[in-house]
Amino acid sequence: MLKAAATFSVAPMMDWTDRHCRAFHRALTRRALLYSEMVTTKAVIQGDRDRLIGFSDLEHPVALQLGGSDPAELAQCAKIAEDWGYDEVNLNCGCPSDRVQSGAFGACLMRDPQLVADGMQAMIESTQLPATVKCRIGVDDQDPRQALFALVEACRKAGVTRFIVHARKAWLKGLSPKENRDIPPLDYDLVYELKRSYPDLFISINGGVATLDEAQVHLAHVDGVMLGRAAYHEPALLGQVDRRFFAGEEDVAxxxxxxxxxxxxxxxxxxxxxxxxxxxxxxxxxxxxxxxxxxxxxxxxxxxxxxxxxxxxxxxxxxxxxxxxxxxxxxxxxxxx
Missing domain, CATH: 1.20.120 (Four Helix Bundle (Hemerythrin (Met), subunit A))
Incomplete structure (x- = not known):
């Protein structure tokens, strides 16, 4: 059921995909998988959970995205996500912001595949929820193919079966988070190659997908598509998602x-x-x-x-x-x- 929902998902977006946004998006699509904003593990453990990770039942299926790198904290938060009723827990390995870098998580985790794998294994062992990874294809001067495949291979060995890949490098020095959404160029072919190399894994593609027609083109090569800014700025397109991606539901005007x-x-x-x-x-x-x-x-x-x-x-x-x-x-x- 959840894997089917992941055919089309709406990206986690800081300051945007809060509980009110997700409730609105659910009014347009009953089937797409929705994601929370990224919440740090320390915030989940120490903070006001109702404010930070509370949600309405109408949002299902909905995933909690975590930012962190400590395996024990990730395991604790994965169990909390399960207790709160989330359908999935996801680790952010793609955010390039200065705040994330200073906390040693997000896109900088692309440099340490084994640390990511250790965190994912801890999450998998602590919960029955699907534990997934959202990543870039590399950071800074990394070779994208080597970086992406190393991360996926390490996490696959730890038991991860689903990945969302933002098909763009992140530049941690010299570019702002906003610039990292458009620079450097996207490399969809590398994500397609990843799927061909790991046919047993569920691979979703993210980054620069602006229309549902583009999403359908990607689905000829990968298992799922995640839309971000397009879904937020032109939400009416979500009203077509159930018909186009989930077996004939009527559009929602x-x-x-x-x-x-x-x-x-x-x-x-x-x-x-x-x-x-x-x-x-x-x-x-x-x-x-x-x-x-x-x-x-x-x-x-x-x-x-x-x-x-x-x-x-x-x-x-x-x-x-x-x-x-x-x-x-x-x-x-x-x-x-």
Whole structure:
């Protein structure tokens, strides 16, 4: 079941894929695998777990992504993930931020395949959850093929059977995390080669996938595709995922998704969550439609007002409907002339 869900997944993205974002994405796709933001092992062990890793049952299937390198801490956190009801636990070996580097985890782990393997083995032995790895194809001056294959081979021996590979090197010195999303070039062929070399492993590809058509092309070569920024900035495309990747489910239109998300919003408002925390994830929902700019403006400006509620969303939706009606009227007038 979970492996099937991994055919299409939404990437873990810091400051973006929080519990509210995932609840919204679940309104668009019932089947795709969703990931939490990366949470450090020390935070999970020592921090406010409800705030850091709490989630709603409606988010399933959902995976917790960990940042860390100490096998004992990773084992403890994997067990916590299981106890909290997650469907998967994932180790981040790809984030290039300075904060991650200073903590000796993330992309810098590409330099120490055995440490990663030791951590993964500890996780596997501590939980019944699938334990997976998300990695780059290398860092800095590493040879990508050698670095990627060394990491996968070490982790395979430790019992890992599923990998998500961001098909781009990470440069830990000289490039910002933002620049690391676009530089250096992607090498999808190397990830395809990895799958051919390890046909028994489940290999998902990530990095630069902008459309569902591109995702389907990749699936001719690998087992799964993970979308990141495209899924966040143009979430309406997630409404096609169940039909295109999971055996014929009907598409979910943007307006229908908002109706599904609405009870979740109301419940969180009653708990005291500001509306802006819930609407910031839906700003791109009407991308490409008449009135999309007005939709974003209303949500951005009005959601921060004290006591803002569902009426703000209603006004934003009405702006889109009005713009669509005006566009249709202009089209009819043109056709009649």
């Amino acid at each position: 943007p307006f229908a998704a908002l109706e599904v998300y609405r009870p979740y919003i109301q419940a969180r408002l009653e708990e005291g969550v500001p509306l802006s925390h819930l609407t910031r994830h839906i700003l791109g929902l009407m991308h490409g439609l008449p009135g999309a700019r007005a939709f974003r403006r209303i949500l951005t400006v009005d959601s921060i007002a004290p006591g803002a509620g569902l009426d703000v969303i209603d006004r934003a939706v009405e702006a889109v409907r009005d713009a669509a009606a005006a566009a249709a009227a202009r089209r009819d007038l043109y056709l009649a002339s």
